[in-house]
Amino acid sequence: MSHPPELPLDALVQEHRVHRSLYTDEAIFADEMNRVFGGTWTFLAHESELPAPHSFVRRKLGLRPVIVSRDRDGALHVLLNRCTHRGATVCRQDEGTARRFTCPYHNWSFDSAGALVGVPIEEGYGPGFDKAALGLGKARVASYRGFIFATLNAEMPDLVTHLGPAAQLIDEWLDRWPGATLKLQRGTHRMICLGNWKLVYDNSADGYHPGFSHMSLLRMRKDRYGAGVDMQWTIGNVDHGLQTVADVGNGHTFIDQRAEIKRYWEQAAPMPGETRYEQAIRAKLGAKADTALDVVMGSGMNLNIFPNLLIIGNQIQVIEPQRVDLTHLTWYATALEAPDLPDEVNALRMRLQEDFPSFGEPDDLANFEECQAGLSIPEMEWVLTNRHLGTGKEYIGPKGMLTGPVTDDLPLRAFWREWKRLMTSTTRLAAA
Amino acid sequence: MTPLDPGMNIALDDGFTLKDILRDSLESTYVDDAYYARLRGDLDEWQAIGTPLTEAERQRYEALILHEHWLLDRRAFERWYQLYTRQCLYWVPAAGDMPDAVRGDPQRQVTIAFDDRRRMGDRIVWLRTGVASSQLPPSYTSHLSAGFVRIATAADGEVKIRSQFIVHEMRAGHVVQTLTGWMGHVLREEDGRLKIDRKLVALLDAARSQHNMTFLL
Numbered sequence: 001m002s003h004p005p006e007l008p009l010d011a012l013v014q015e016h017r018v019h020r021s022l023y024t025d026e027a028i029f030a031d032e033m034n035r036v037f038g039g040t041w042t043f044l045a046h047e048s049e050l051p052a053p054h055s056f057v058r059r060k061l062g063l064r065p066v067i068v069s070r071d072r073d074g075a076l077h078v079l080l081n082r083c084t085h086r087g088a089t090v091c092r093q094d095e096g097t098a099r100r101f102t103c104p105y106h107n108w109s110f111d112s113a114g115a116l117v118g119v120p121i122e123e124g125y126g127p128g129f130d131k132a133a134l135g136l137g138k139a140r141v142a143s144y145r146g147f148i149f150a151t152l153n154a155e156m157p158d159l160v161t162h163l164g165p166a167a168q169l170i171d172e173w174l175d176r177w178p179g180a181t182l183k184l185q186r187g188t189h190r191m192i193c194l195g196n197w198k199l200v201y202d203n204s205a206d207g208y209h210p211g212f213s214h215m216s217l218l219r220m221r222k223d224r225y226g227a228g229v230d231m232q233w234t235i236g237n238v239d240h241g242l243q244t245v246a247d248v249g250n251g252h253t254f255i256d257q258r259a260e261i262k263r264y265w266e267q268a269a270p271m272p273g274e275t276r277y278e279q280a281i282r283a284k285l286g287a288k289a290d291t292a293l294d295v296v297m298g299s300g301m302n303l304n305i306f307p308n309l310l311i312i313g314n315q316i317q318v319i320e321p322q323r324v325d326l327t328h329l330t331w332y333a334t335a336l337e338a339p340d341l342p343d344e345v346n347a348l349r350m351r352l353q354e355d356f357p358s359f360g361e362p363d364d365l366a367n368f369e370e371c372q373a374g375l376s377i378p379e380m381e382w383v384l385t386n387r388h389l390g391t392g393k394e395y396i397g398p399k400g401m402l403t404g405p406v407t408d409d410l411p412l413r414a415f416w417r418e419w420k421r422l423m424t425s426t427t428r429l430a431a432a
Numbered sequence: 433m434t435p436l437d438p439g440m441n442i443a444l445d446d447g448f449t450l451k452d453i454l455r456d457s458l459e460s461t462y463v464d465d466a467y468y469a470r471l472r473g474d475l476d477e478w479q480a481i482g483t484p485l486t487e488a489e490r491q492r493y494e495a496l497i498l499h500e501h502w503l504l505d506r507r508a509f510e511r512w513y514q515l516y517t518r519q520c521l522y523w524v525p526a527a528g529d530m531p532d533a534v535r536g537d538p539q540r541q542v543t544i545a546f547d548d549r550r551r552m553g554d555r556i557v558w559l560r561t562g563v564a565s566s567q568l569p570p571s572y573t574s575h576l577s578a579g580f581v582r583i584a585t586a587a588d589g590e591v592k593i594r595s596q597f598i599v600h601e602m603r604a605g606h607v608v609q610t611l612t613g614w615m616g617h618v619l620r621e622e623d624g625r626l627k628i629d630r631k632l633v634a635l636l637d638a639a640r641s642q643h644n645m646t647f648l649l
Contacts, residue, residue, distance in 0.1 A: 187526050187541035190641035216564035220557045224454055272548040273463035280464075328641045333542040347468070347539050354542055359558050362566035362646045370565075 013420045015413060016386035020375045023196040023383075029324035036307055036422045037062030038429045040250070041142065041149040041162050043309035043318065044068050044078060046332070048146060048183045049095070054112045057095045060320060061139060061150055067091045067101065068141075068148060071113035078150040079114045080137035080431055090136070101136075110136050137431030145170055146182060147309070152429040164249040165399040169303050173311055176295045180338035184316070186350065189331040189357040195368035196375075197308075197321035200329055201415060203364055204304045204312065205245055205253035207406030208387065210234035213367055217359040221269070230269040230355075233260040239393075243406035246397060251306025251418030253411035254401070258301065264294035271296075271351035277344040284342050295336055296348045304411070306418055315353055325372055329365070331357060385412040448514050450560055457549040462519045468539035471523070473586075474632065475533045478616045482581025482594050493593050494580045496626055497617050501575035504648050509556040512648070517622045521630045522547040524649060529613050529636045544638065544645060555648070564646065569604040571647035576600075577615070590629065591619040597633075601647055609643065612636050 012019035022028060044059045045068040056069040058081065065081035067090075081089045083103040090101040090110060100117065102109040109118035114136035122129065139150040142159035144167060149159055160167050174182060193200065203209065211218070211234045221229045233241055242259035261267055265278075282289040298313025310317035320328040333353045335346040375383070388394065388408035397403030404410045485494055496515070503512040516522075524544040527535040538546050547555060559567060576598045583592040594616050601609040618630040633649045 187543070189526065189542065189544070190639075192641045192643040194643075213565065216558055216561045216567075219561045219563060220554060223561075224554060224557055225458070270460065270550060270554065272460045272546060272551055273467075275459055275461045276464035330641075335540075343539075350538065350540065350542050351463075351546060354544075354546055358545065358555070358646075362644055363564055366565040366568075366644070 009420055009424055013416045016389055017382040017384050018416055020377075020381055020383060023198060023372065023375050024324060026324050029196075029321070031423060032419070033062035033321065034429065035425065036419060038064070038152040039156075039422045039425060039427065040153065040306065040418075041151050041156060041159050042307060043147060043305060044150050045148045046146050046182070046184045046316065047076075047143060047148060048181070049185060050076070052097065054097050054099050055095075056091065056098055056112065058091055058093065061152070063321070065089055066139065066150070068150075069098075069112045069114075071111070072099075075113070076141050076143060076148060077113050078139040078141040078148075079110070080139065082137065083108055084116065084134045084136065114138055140432060145174060147305075152431060153427055154430065154432075155427050162250055163252070163305070165401055166248045166252045166254075166303065166305055168399060169248065169254060169301065170311070173299050173301055173303060176299065177291065177336055177338055177341055180295075180336040180341055183335045183337050184332050186333040186335050186346075188333065189354075191329045191331070191357070191361065191365060193327045193329060193365045193368050194325060195327060195365075195372035196324060197319050197327040198415075199368040199371050200319050200327060201304065201307065201310075202412055203368065204302055204310045204317075205255050205411030207238060207243055207245055207255050207408075209364075209367075211236070211238065213363055214360050216363055220359065225270065230267060233257070239405040239407050241406065244397065244403050245406055245408050245411050246401040246403045247410055247414035248303075248401055249414075251415050253304045253306075253414055255302040255406065255411075256300070258299075261300045264297040264300075265290065268297040269352060269355040271348055271355065273348060273351055277348050280344045281342055284344075288340075292341060292345050295341075296345055296352055298352075306415065313353070313356065314349055331361075385409045385416065389413070448510055450510055450557065453510060453513060453553045453556055457518075457553055460548050460550045463548050465539075468537070470587075471521075471630075472533040472537055472539075474592075474616065474618065474630065475531060475536050477583055477585055477592060478594060478632070479530065480583050482583050485580050485582055485593075489582060490580070492626065493582070493591060493617075493619060496619065496628070497580070497593060497595065497615075498577065500617075500628065501577060505573050505575055507570065507572070509559060509648070513552060513556060515628050516549065516552065517620065517627045517629045518549060520549050520552070520628065522552055522633075522648075523631065524633045524635065524638070524645075526638055528639050529634050531634060531638075544635075544642070545633075559646075566644055566646045571644075572602050573647055573649075574600045583616070585618075589620050593617045593619065597649075599649055603644075606644075611649065613638070
């Protein structure tokens with residue numbers, strides 16, 4: 001199936017609506033895995049997952065198998081997981097420590113920086129054989145405060161420039177306890193959605209849906225605990241509330257809920273262990289306890305870094321497209337580590353980070369799957385992206401970002417602008 | 433509450449209803465360092481060689497576990513809840529099928545489910561709201577358990593039973609999911625009745641991606 005030739009990309013992506021084939025067409029999916037995921041700075045891993053020299057994790061850049069590694073000096077590399085000999089993958093484990101990646105097929109081996117360092121019976125290639133030219137393919141790699149990104153686009157500006165205001169928002173997300181370091185390797189929630197990956201990104205800055213799609217969570221909380229608990233600010237006409245959405249540039253988008261959260265700890269979702277650990281934290285920290293308890297709770301930010309990284313609450317979500325109608329969504333749990341932050345804070349963070357994957361996200365994923373089912377109807381062609389387009393409610397807000405009421409579709413419009421730019425770019429992507 | 437849910441029509445033991453659960457255990461008071469230490473100890477103990485149950489043990493312990501599964505398969509969540517002690521745990525680790533005390537340590541790792549009595553109540557109330565898109569239509573399960581063995585434990589008054597399971601889960605309009613692995617039930621007496629104090633569900637593919645895990649195992 002390919003998209004209708006009478007509709008070029010400009011016709012499929014309009015400001016007020018987009019065509020259903022963008023979610024269902026296999027040819028478009030193949031193209032975006034190459035051009036979108038390969039052509040921008042795409043998130044791959046967090047530095048805390050690579051704690052030592054020669055650490056590695058196996059990931060995908062679009063659909064390309066890649067290895068994110070540290071070499072013996074600790075420098076980061078993104079290696080294309082493909083033997084330069086016959087094409088087999090050289091790394092077949094999800095994570096670990098390896099000085100060398102040895103292809104099991106003919107035992108060509110590569111060091112943790114990708115250089116070819118061993119070829120059995122090498123003399124069979126004759127005297128002109130140049131091992132230095134046969135290292136693993138590489139992507140450009142850069143990291144910002146631990147977040148590791150890669151691209152196959154030599155023309156991309158440096159990562160900080162590309163992140164723009166998102167870099168400052170990452171700072172705000174990270175710096176809620178001064179001096180603390182963010183640590184992954186605290187377990188994951190790995191979810192399967194029978195829907196297109198963009199349904200997940202669309203939702204991550206959708207401030208319109210929570211009062212409806214999360215009715216089960218909101219009703220359970222209210223029936224059991226009364227008003228005032230977690231997320232009750234998503235009920236009613238939220239455009240009259242204090243939340244906003246913003247276009248962060250380059251496809252990055254943002255929901256800011258922070259103005260709705262008066263007391264983080266008191267508005268947190270219930271979590272196992274909270275009575276004893278609150279007592280312990282108060283006993284240890286005294287006046288600083290309130291701040292420590294506040295960092296148990298999510299940040300009140302949905303910061304979405306195009307095209308696949310969603311920094312939401314205290315979790316890092318990564319969108320991993322598999323097929324046009326199949327997406328894996330991995331939620332990495334995070335801990336905050338600092339000498340003056342008690343362990344009880346992280347034990348509570350673990351419990352709180354189980355809450356939304358249990359009572360919130362499954363309902364969204366079910367709705368994305370039903371979107372995919374509905375979008376299969378050829379005669380119903382369009383998906384609307386026009387909320388608050390023309391209501392005059394948008395303004396230039398903090399950090400110079402175009403900002404709107406929380407149900408504004410401006411994040412969708414920002415996403416599609418960047419998506420179309422990358423899909424129509426003539427830049428040739430290449431391995432370094 | 434949804435009228436679609438036949439579980440609501442099943443008569444409940446002791447008059448315990450969803451309304452009782454709404455008011456039960458609104459605080460989480462017993463999960464602390466000592467509790468987590470006990471769970472790490474459990475992980476070590478579960479790895480031991482088990483002893484096949486005697487006929488008397490089957491009548492007492494295996495029968496309780498089979499009844500627990502039967503109630504889940506009938507969606508009789510309120511009665512299921514009553515099989516548990518006041519300081520109970522329903523725990524599904526996200527680490528591999530034999531989580532060790534490091535990778536499986538719930539004090540330091542997130543899990544697929546870590547429900548103390550309060551969160552178990554939350555989950556039942558949530559399932560009964562009738563408005564969870566992930567449970568419309570609702571899941572129906574069929575538990576099949578075998579290989580019941582008793583595991584030695586250092587804890588006084590506790591009985592540890594390990595078993596292998598296959599659960600089929602069916603939601604109308606969706607493919608049937610098959611989940612398998614082993615379970616560990618820690619049983620003890622409370623108020624003169626044998627109850628489940630802790631239940632560990634170790635999925636074979638816990639570390640892999642899962643599709644809609646909003647039902648109880």
